[in-house]
Amino acid sequence: MGVPVPVGVVALDPVLEAGTRSTLLACPELTVCEPGNARVAVLTVDRLGPAELDMVRTTRAHLTRPAVVLVAGALASGDALHALAAGARGLLLRREADASRLAHAVLAAAQDDCTVPTDLLEQVLDRPEGAERGWAGGSLSxxxxxxxxxxxxxxxxxxxxxxxxxxxxxxxxxxxxxxxxxxxxxxxxxxxxxxxxxxx
CATH class of the missing domain: 1.10.10.10 (Winged helix-like DNA-binding domain superfamily/Winged helix DNA-binding domain)
Structure with a gap:
């Protein structure tokens, strides 16, 4: 095993922060530190609103530019896109964020990878029926x-x-x-x- 990835926790609610820290401490591949020294920041929120999106942007704008993994209690339709546009590198629903999944998301973010469960994306995005095979007249190979x-x-x-x-x-x-x-x-x-x- 290599050097543990430094991960910080950011939350508006101290109870959510404590719970996230406890989960991360169970992961030997990670070391919990202050957000200012982190390579990855885990943001834990109840729901995603303007204040929470600002937290994502502010965290990403820090001097160390940590990758952000967002753990949310609930996500309304369209929230995933807003979170990604704000700079989140990974998304998890809190009920699914056990030590293993959270560690996987943090380690992926540390490697500049993303983790967004397909079922989460399909649930929160309105996938248009009969959509054209391409974006703005383009297409994928x-x-x-x-x-x-x-x-x-x-x-x-x-x-x-x-x-x-x-x-x-x-x-x-x-x-x-x-x-x-x-x-x-x-x-x-x-x-x-x-x-x-x-x-x-």
Whole structure:
């Protein structure tokens, strides 16, 4: 096992903060520290509103620019997109955020990967019926669709590369090309829009 990833906890509610810290302390791959020294920050909220989205933005804007994993008690329709647009690297519902899943999301964020459960995205996004196969007249190639499908399923870059017989660099390039072409913020944002457009 390598050096534990420093992770900080941010919450408006001290009870939520204490619960999140307790869960993270059960993960040997992580070390809990002050948010200002963290590589990844876990934001735990009851619901997602303007104050919580500001917390995501403020945390991301810190000098150390930690990746943000958002753990929410509930997410209304459209909240996932707002969280991703604000800079969240991972999303979890609090009822599903046990030590294993939370550690997976934090470790993925530390590696510049995203974790957004497909069922969560499909639940909170209105996937239009009969959506055109493309964004703004564009489209995804079979390779791009295959990579995004695996990202949506929570696979990390190395796993995607191995399963699709690509190099990790190719997988990273494919995702980068998609995010640049459609002006998306990150991998999770790309998956969210692909689901919304009916491409996955």
């Amino acid at each position: 079979d390779r791009e669709r295959s990579v995004l499908r695996m990202v949506a399923d929570g696979h990390e870059t190395a796993e995607i590369a191995q399963q699709l017989a690509y190099s990790p660099r190719t997988v990273t390039t494919v995702v980068h090309d998609i995010t640049q072409r459609y002006r998306l913020r990150n991998r999770a944002h790309a998956v969210a829009y692909a689901l919304r457009a009916g491409l996955l």
